[in-house]
Amino acid sequence: MAHRFLSRRVCQPQYSFLKEQSSIPRAFHPQFPKTPARRTYATGESGPNPKPGQSPFKVWPFIAITLAGSGAYALMVNSRTEQIAAPKKDVPVFSPSKVTVLFVLGGPGAGKGTQCANLVRDYNFTHLSAGDLLRAEQDRPDSEFGQLIKDYIKDGKIVPMEVTVQLLENAMTDVVKQAGGKGKFLIDGFPRKMDQALKFEETVVPSKFVLFFDCPEEEMQKRLLKRGKTSGRTDDNEESIKKRFKVFVDTSMPVVDYFRKKNQVVQVIATKSPDEVYKETKEKLEQRLGKDF
Ligand code: C5P
Ligand code: MG
Numbered sequence: 001m002a003h004r005f006l007s008r009r010v011c012q013p014q015y016s017f018l019k020e021q022s023s024i025p026r027a028f029h030p031q032f033p034k035t036p037a038r039r040t041y042a043t044g045e046s047g048p049n050p051k052p053g054q055s056p057f058k059v060w061p062f063i064a065i066t067l068a069g070s071g072a073y074a075l076m077v078n079s080r081t082e083q084i085a086a087p088k089k090d091v092p093v094f095s096p097s098k099v100t101v102l103f104v105l106g107g108p109g110a111g112k113g114t115q116c117a118n119l120v121r122d123y124n125f126t127h128l129s130a131g132d133l134l135r136a137e138q139d140r141p142d143s144e145f146g147q148l149i150k151d152y153i154k155d156g157k158i159v160p161m162e163v164t165v166q167l168l169e170n171a172m173t174d175v176v177k178q179a180g181g182k183g184k185f186l187i188d189g190f191p192r193k194m195d196q197a198l199k200f201e202e203t204v205v206p207s208k209f210v211l212f213f214d215c216p217e218e219e220m221q222k223r224l225l226k227r228g229k230t231s232g233r234t235d236d237n238e239e240s241i242k243k244r245f246k247v248f249v250d251t252s253m254p255v256v257d258y259f260r261k262k263n264q265v266v267q268v269i270a271t272k273s274p275d276e277v278y279k280e281t282k283e284k285l286e287q288r289l290g291k292d293f
Helices: 002-010 013-023 037-041 060-085 112-123 130-139 146-154 161-178 194-203 217-231 238-261 274-289
Strands: 099-106 126-129 183-188 209-214 265-269
Touching: 099 112, 099 238, 112 126, 112 183, 112 209, 112 274, 126 130, 126 161, 130 146, 130 161, 130 183, 161 183, 161 194, 194 238, 209 238, 209 274, 217 238, 238 265, 265 274
Parallel strands: 099 183, 099 209, 126 183, 209 265
Antiparallel strands: none
């Protein structure tokens, strides 16, 4: 809608006149006086036969016209820029004073799901895994995105953010409604790309921070191949894992770096056993949030 409005404004007759004026040299413009410039402006004290060394033209009318033209053009550009630079701003659905969100990130196989389950047990979080929500949507018989999600997941690519953000918002809304307007969420495997991060924080709720599980690729690959024997997932195989690692480094690490610059990353070494990783996770979260988070 906004764009249609903009283009209508830009095409209004007064603007097309300005456009025409700027694209056709003044001397050849149909509205320009047919009499030569010399005769029109060479009047008054310089007269028709100027003294030697004196210009037959008076320059100030040209300067005045040029300045007036530039002024009008600048005004037009300004008014257009204001409209373009002030698009409708989305307001987040939830307030961070009522809805707490921790993003949980880490490479595939870093142990995000395992640690989230521990935190749910001990701290009453609601755990939402973006990957699980996408897989559920992919399997929903009437879903218009089923095939698209299937293709993206198999290839380890990031599903277009509109789909994932909407699934998360829907799931959160259900929980918050049931809990009387409040919620405490671990959003696992999200945001995996900068556009997801920005869209979510702008339209759903700003996050508190990112819990980042840092694990080397060899360890993650070992875990994923083991999981692949029983998980039934189309992406727990060597070929998909390689693609997922590359996407993680190229696309998801910039998200971690973005939040790190804002001092919003709590990092945990995720190489050790699940119990040891959880011990460090609890300690770091308590440091950041206090004992009763
Ligand atoms: O987190 P998980 O490993 O379950 O994600 C599986 C796949 O789901 C990813 O490789 C990706 O294709 C998709 N996904 C996504 N955006 C997210 C989370 C997952 O596109 N935020
Ligand atoms: Mg997971």
